[in-house]
Amino acid sequence: MEKHYIALQLSNLLGEPFSREWVFEQLEFPKQDDLGDVAFPCFQLAKVFKKSPAAIAEDLASQIDHEILQEVRPSGNYLNFFLNQEFISEHTFKQMLSKQKNYGSHSFGKGKTVVLDMSAPNIAKPFSMGHLRSTVIGNALANLAEKCGYKSVKINYIGDYGTQFGKLLAAYKLWGNEEKIRQDPIPELTKIYVKFHEQAQQDPQLVEKGREWFKKLEDQEEEAVSLWKWFKEVSLAEFNHIYNLLGISFDLTRGEAYYNDKMETVVHQLSRSQLLEESEGAKVVQLDEFGLPPCLIRKSNGTSIYATRDLTAAIDRYESYAFNEALYVVGNEQSLHFQQIKHVLEKLKFPWAENIKHISFGMMLQNGKKMSTRKGKTVLLQEVLEKAVEQAKINITKKNPHLTHKAETARKVGVGAVIFHDLKQHRRNDVEFSLEDMLTFEGNTAPYLQYAYARSCSLLKRGTFDIACADTSLNEQEAWPLIKQLRHFPEVIRQAYHDYDPSKVAKYLLDTAKQFNKYYSEVKIIGSSQESKRLTLVYCFSIIIEEGLSLLGIEAPAEM
Numbered sequence: 001m002e003k004h005y006i007a008l009q010l011s012n013l014l015g016e017p018f019s020r021e022w023v024f025e026q027l028e029f030p031k032q033d034d035l036g037d038v039a040f041p042c043f044q045l046a047k048v049f050k051k052s053p054a055a056i057a058e059d060l061a062s063q064i065d066h067e068i069l070q071e072v073r074p075s076g077n078y079l080n081f082f083l084n085q086e087f088i089s090e091h092t093f094k095q096m097l098s099k100q101k102n103y104g105s106h107s108f109g110k111g112k113t114v115v116l117d118m119s120a121p122n123i124a125k126p127f128s129m130g131h132l133r134s135t136v137i138g139n140a141l142a143n144l145a146e147k148c149g150y151k152s153v154k155i156n157y158i159g160d161y162g163t164q165f166g167k168l169l170a171a172y173k174l175w176g177n178e179e180k181i182r183q184d185p186i187p188e189l190t191k192i193y194v195k196f197h198e199q200a201q202q203d204p205q206l207v208e209k210g211r212e213w214f215k216k217l218e219d220q221e222e223e224a225v226s227l228w229k230w231f232k233e234v235s236l237a238e239f240n241h242i243y244n245l246l247g248i249s250f251d252l253t254r255g256e257a258y259y260n261d262k263m264e265t266v267v268h269q270l271s272r273s274q275l276l277e278e279s280e281g282a283k284v285v286q287l288d289e290f291g292l293p294p295c296l297i298r299k300s301n302g303t304s305i306y307a308t309r310d311l312t313a314a315i316d317r318y319e320s321y322a323f324n325e326a327l328y329v330v331g332n333e334q335s336l337h338f339q340q341i342k343h344v345l346e347k348l349k350f351p352w353a354e355n356i357k358h359i360s361f362g363m364m365l366q367n368g369k370k371m372s373t374r375k376g377k378t379v380l381l382q383e384v385l386e387k388a389v390e391q392a393k394i395n396i397t398k399k400n401p402h403l404t405h406k407a408e409t410a411r412k413v414g415v416g417a418v419i420f421h422d423l424k425q426h427r428r429n430d431v432e433f434s435l436e437d438m439l440t441f442e443g444n445t446a447p448y449l450q451y452a453y454a455r456s457c458s459l460l461k462r463g464t465f466d467i468a469c470a471d472t473s474l475n476e477q478e479a480w481p482l483i484k485q486l487r488h489f490p491e492v493i494r495q496a497y498h499d500y501d502p503s504k505v506a507k508y509l510l511d512t513a514k515q516f517n518k519y520y521s522e523v524k525i526i527g528s529s530q531e532s533k534r535l536t537l538v539y540c541f542s543i544i545i546e547e548g549l550s551l552l553g554i555e556a557p558a559e560m
């Protein structure tokens with residue numbers, strides 16, 4: 001990339017202490033065309049060279065020369081680089097045509113493994129908006145990791161254990177209706193669970209019943225275990241509907257319960273390392289030195305908890321995958337929990353503890369309030385996705401009544417819209433949910449990108465484009481901003497993974513599609529004397545949009 005060449009040349013000229021890396025970080029992409037394609041600010045050199053930045057820019061300009069550069073122009077305190085457009089354009093096209101969708105891939109992750117803890121809905125409870133966010137953010141990060149050369153392992157850490165299952169079992173024994181649960185599992189189970197909660201407030205006997213059933217589950221009594229297994233099965237079947245709609249799968253679906261008989265080892269380890277302390281009958285690890293409350297390992301009644309299972313799971317994952325990074329894609333509200341987990345693992349002297357990262361995210365809001373997936377007693381998320389698909393169908397039919405594959409296209413557009421709406425903002429921000437906004441063709445939406453992609457496919461179909469003998473000699477002013485933009489893709493991918501920030505890709509794609517639409521409105525493509533050259537650019541654009549969307553977990557229909 002041009003930034004590398006320029007950084008190398010400049011650092012050679014400048015000498016110590018201005019390293020190539022330092023220069024690289026200083027280089028900017030100017031927004032205005034007359035300021036060149038790359039700019040270098042000279043302010044910080046003034047002290048060392050005892051000259052004004054403008055004079056330094058003047059000096060440097062006359063000493064730099066490279067075939068990729070058309071002109072190097074001092075301008076005030078900056079040095080502006082104008083690239084050789086003909087050379088760079090041809091180079092870009094050739095590179096993209098040969099790499100195809102591998103354009104933008106990196107190898108810095110080669111030989112390394114990233115495990116992602118993502119989705120993790122709770123059995124017998126509605127799949128919440130938070131779980132949706134975790135699923136789509138985690139999936140995009142796994143795709144980005146792979147694009148950077150890592151091996152990714154997507155783990156769905158289902159919430160299938162805890163004292164709440166004692167309450168659910170007790171509730172089922174009191175009011176459960178097998179037939180109803182079979183028909184509509186999660187809403188029915190939620191209903192009896194909520195009822196139990198309400199009544200238990202007045203009735204201590206119920207609380208006791210819940211405890212008894214949890215004990216039965218812990219002791220692996222047959223009835224308790226088989227009911228619990230059944231709840232799990234019917235819940236997973238519902239979650240799988242959602243995963244199918246989203247087109248997302250996992251490498252491993254393994255719940256909290258898996259760790260039940262493995263936690264004892266960890267508790268021993270903690271105790272051997274003299275990290276366990278008694279506190280009001282419970283066992284805890286003190287974390288004062290980090291300014292954190294103690295991490296609860298075992299409750300006073302002997303039952304283990306969330307943190308202990310997570311500690312056990314982390315160790316087990318390290319033993320299985322020897323991960324280089326473990327990403328936990330979980331909402332902001334669990335930030336304390338993950339700080340505690342990491343510090344406890346550090347205190348156990350696991351060197352890999354530093355590679356545990358909480359990838360936190362904000363809430364999904366509706367009218368400024370936390371969005372609930374529980375309306376009355378029904379589950380909404382699946383409905384939300386289905387509604388998006390339905391609305392997408394209406395929108396695309398309006399735009400193109402003769403579209404074939406309507407249902408399939410509507411699914412890609414509707415689901416893509418929901419995913420993109422989530423990913424286009426920085427994950428830590430709260431997201432306001434609006435079906436209308438996410439589905440318009442004109443806004444910063446997935447349909448806008450998909451439409452630009454479909455337009456490029458249709459141009460390629462109508463015109464005379466042949467990859468095998470593509471003409472790579474396009475050199476025109478109108479095309480230059482788009483070509484430059486295509487060149488940024490690899491760097492955007494690197495940054496997006498480095499910051500665990502898929503929104504960088506989303507924003508980049510929006511800018512790219514805007515450039516493309518501008519180009520399309522400025523030049524005639526089909527039927528012009530430049531047709532085959534221009535189609536090469538159209539083709540390269542289509543590669544970037546398709547691959548970029550696919551990294552975000554979104555499909556791009558060729559027609560819409």
Ligand code: ARG
Pocket residue numbers: 117120121122157158159310328330
């Ligand atoms: N099931 C949990 C919840 O819904 C999220 C689990 C997140 N992952 C983890 N390793 N703790 O709140």
